[in-house]
Amino acid sequence: MRNLLPGLIANTEQGLADRHVCLRRYGPGRLVLEGYDRPGLFYIQHGRMELLITTADGNERCMRILAESDLFGLECLHAGATVPGYQVRAITYSSVVHVDVELLDLWLATVPEFRHRLAARIAADIARLEQEREKTVAFSVAERLVCYLRCGETCAHLSPAPPEPAGPLPMAILARRIGCSPAYLSRAVRKLAQQGVVQRVNHLPRIDRMENFSPCPCSVVPEGGELRHALRRSA
Structure with a gap:
């Protein structure tokens, strides 16, 4: 369109x-x-x-x-x-x-x-x-956050084009987008930052090195991390 x-x-x-x-x-x-x-x-x-x-x-x-x-x-x-x-x-x-x-x-x-x-x-x-319904039911806040930061609004299996990382959003809007309270989001960001999965840029969570992540938008956690395969629990 x-x-x-x-x-x-x-x-x-x-x-x-x-x-x-x-x-x-x-x-x-x-x-x-x-x-x-x-x-x-x-x-x-x-x-x-x-x-x-x-x-x-x-x-x-x-x-x-x-x-x-x-x-x-x-x-x-x-x-x-x-x-x-x-x-x-x-x-x-x-x-x-x-x-x-x-x-x-x-x-x-x-x-x-x-x-x-x-x-x-x-x-x-x-x-x-x-x-969106499936992710809300099956994924934790941290998992939904990583998937959204990696894939934005378009996951690979819904579009032939590569996923586009999400642009920066204020924390309150990001919390609404992934379906959690701001407090839950803050805890998830802190946990992922400690694991080295995300970093804060101007106080907002970002994934720094996309090449460290699988091209599949639902298995985006680096190998060896605590959340390994967390976005593909059914696998």
Whole structure:
């Protein structure tokens, strides 16, 4: 979608685009979905955001860090969709393009490439959510942290492209992303730093030497470490 969606917008008749496409900018901490009275697809033109749900115990959980060219709002394609069960909040200064559902319907009917790539995107998002559920259940906080620092938002078995390490996140956001409290995260970082698995850069955990880790995103702990094979417990 990185090039396709901007191209579709650019090639849409000006009057149609004026009615169905808008660009908004958000500062850090701003909620994106507030103030929209029409359903539609959101495309991040610039910036980083967190997609949040509220857990049963009332805590926020970040399900994904969104960045340039990422989409959200796909539930608008379901006729019965009302209010989404999540929020999106800006981490950095961000620009977001909103395309309302009337124009999406037109593209789905007339642009086969858009239809096929959107279906592939929905399938990938479903697979990613299932992976997220499995990791939350099976992996410890330290294991989830190492996997996220190594692989970012894309694990190798979900994408043919090499995983991209996660960009630095404030500790509070990182805790929400891997599904733990800040206190649990601090303990995990301290433990991994003592083992030499991660180091702190400007007080944030980072993996310094990626070449020391297996290319498989779920077996990323160095040989001989205490957490050896910890991310592949079923092996």
